[in-house]
Amino acid sequence: MATRWGICGAGNISHDFCVALKTLSHEDHQIVAVAARSLESAEKFAKTHGIPKAYGSYQELVKDPNIDVLYIGVLHTHHLQVGLLFLNAGKNVLCEKPFAMNLREVRQLVSAARENNVFLMEAVWSRCFPVYAEVGRLLSESAVGQVKMVKVYFGLPLLDRERATQKEQGGGALMYIGIYCLQFALMVFKGERPESIHATAVLLPSGVDESMVVVLKFSGNRMAVCACTIACDLPNDATICGSKGMIRVAHPMHCPTILELNGKKTEFPLPEPGLPLNFHNSTGLRYEAEEVRRCLLKGLKESIKMSLTDSELLIEIMDEARRQAIMAIRWGICSAGKISHDFTVALKTLPAENHQVLAVAARDLKHAQEFAQKHSVPRSYGSYEELAKDPEIDVVYVGTIHPHHLSVGVLFMNAQKNVLCEKPLAMNLKEVQELIAAAKKNNVFLMEAVWTRFFPVSLEIGRLLSRGDVGEVKVVRADFGVPLTHVQRAVQKELGGGALLDIGIYCIQFVLMVFNGEKPETIQATGVCLDTGVDEAMVVTLKFSGQRLAVCTCTITAELPNEALIVGTKGTIKVPAHMWCPTSLMVNGVETQYPVPEPSLPLNFINSTGMCYEAEEVRLCLLHGLKESSRMSHADSALLAEIMDEAWRQVGVVYSQDSQ
Template sequence: IMVISWGICSAGKISHDFTVALKTLPPEDHQVVAVAARNLKRAEEFAQKHSIPRVYGSYDELAKDPEIDVVYVGTIHPHHLPVGVLLMNAKKNILCEKPLAMNLREVQELVAVAKMNDVFLMEAMWTRFFPASLEISRLLALNTIGEVKMVRAEFGVPLLNTPRSVEKELGGGALLDIGIYCLQFVLMVYDGEKPECVQASGVCLDTGVDESMVITLKFSQGRLAVCICTVAAELPNDAIINGTKGTISVPAHMWCPTSLIVNGKETQYPVPEPYLPLNFVNSTGMRYEAEEVRQCLLQDLKESSRMSHAHSALLAEIMDEARRQVGVVYTQDHQ
């Protein structure tokens, strides 16, 4: 494959930012060739804004387009499973926005469908592919801060007026929306190891989803982690890894890190400037996950080693357990 032809599924805010991020990559490597939304008018406006040649008023039509190599799925959380299944059954490779699905059972179903159709599937955990994140993994492998003893990650932004963050039918809740970033950070540091113990405490909104959650994870060899998330207030949104010989910290935006402080010394990893205004901070950093998809497709891989199906399943399993303890139940949990 020379150029990767992308289809964009859903014309919302995150799809806008992803499309802008793709434009920071060489056009001979990445091209957006089609966009689909359930509302044709929205898809047409999106296509006009981003100069996309083909427009569809249904995801079904997008799935049938033979000239698409991979589809970016930017729909709301509860639609990830049905839309993912539709696309993969049409033999489309997919990069699906996080969370990959609503629970572990749905994640396992998506992975099974990907394997059955022999297509590539990756959860769009963009954090994992930032240069700063690759550097964290490199430093940990070199034992730069000694033995890691404690990891803390927090993410809180006031989103109580954002329906998709608070409505149960839209897959709302602090954990699925933003807490997942804290958990994935911990799992990245501890290299995908399954925790021995998960303890969660939280506060729920009257919509039945979690407003705030604190999750404590215990790993082998007495290593701990704490994840804090809330959609009710602004938190420092940093992360810190404490080892026996030093610390690595992400001072801000731990979910899209552009600087690292290693034993007191700070290094910047800026992301490219966007050509259109963005909806979310550092969104051009989605270019790194897009390039990872391209590299995997070039090597005919069906998953990424940095955000494998096993990583996505473990994330979902931990979130299921945390939700169970806090009492957050989605309709998808009963199916």
């Protein structure tokens, strides 16, 4: 019985796999079909390899009744979707490494295989090479005594390949090639779970790891060091150090043909390819194909050489390494109010491997516990001081009322916590400067949560202005008005109320964003105040160098268009309602939509899942060791507060904090 293969994907690795299959007996292995997302690509591939059938979709391939097993050679990020398609159709599957993007996805694949009673194996081809079989034999015979240390290195210059460097394509050193280092260590230690995992990485601007070192500690004081990089060549070998000797798998360790035992070299040559290969030693893919055939003939649903348990442990270690090195940001939420609810819902729209909410604190423990239950947050505290002492929190989101921002922010920063503080950063410039000083003193990250700055619309505005698409900007207009006089927080001075502080701040920050943080030459403010002493409505006119003007209008007593307009010498850019959380942009009358993610729970404020953008900015800043964001810098916050202070001075609004 010949094993009849279907090939999913018509790329480089699928080419090499087919070439490898052709080195095996035609009586044992036959390729009957290939599928790609483009029929033309599939037909070209089929012609190259003499394959009888070509399909323009994976759905067609899965319906072919003459296929025994499918080889998946698509992008890493597509493994789960394509794997489930084939497994749920009752097809046996050999899926290229990595099995999937994380442990959750791997478990979905494993569950699907078991539910459908089909064979599934991760194509970690190294495991099936004769060199690896010989390593296993030597270790079982204690040829080098007790193994104490394993060292594995794999590095290639791959920075010019998008598949290796782009997150959306499943890139990164660990995912792309470092997986071979980890699987080698686990093979040596017979699938034992390490006692500890420590990872350090250097990241690319795309957010994936350029280089990573993972140190695994096993029982009996045994260790493994795995180093990988996509920036340069490494020795690409593996060494097993035992109490009585040494085994070395020579370059290339992931597809080896040379083994050294205490300096004595043995070669294990590979078959010659029938066509040129894309990757080194790729005819060695024949060994995993033969392992699949052997398992199918015996009625096995997994291979002992690369079991499903092996795959789960491998990705579990990779998840933890990426969490440590690429850093899943561990958030603490300060306050259990409406804005904190929305921020936490927004965080849940981001990958769990990048953002985790570990704790919430409120001044009332019951409120914190209710919040924690609603959002599945593991810890709840009845005071901010307890949250500040939690050693596992990387960054605290401050969602308290405005007058508390200073005291709470200083509390967390003095406890060495990074802080994302809701706007306004504080009640005046003096307080803002105190917060910035505390951040610098404690060498921690601090950012004012002016979420608008991080929306895709705002990024596009920046791109358009930098290219000069509307010429020289001459006038900017921004307005924000909603009826809020029924909301105590918006009208009471002691709660930090007032139109400018609560919503007008968005208009001012928009203007400063357009003018790249330039300080205006003049500030003129006119306002109407409530009996409580805060501004009910205000118009602020800013004059900049080069005869450029900006007009900001805000009110908490009426609905305004809530739009922003940038007028240049060659055109206009309009941000329709709602300009503070925009999802559309009009450039010279042509509108483009930028939808925000869907929420998993009802929101208190419109488009609040857009807070995910500022959360991701915090994460990227922390990954790069930054203490402030270039998109909302400390200088930006200070200038914003300075302009607001002057506007209040002219209108006659004085807060208690202004006299302290």
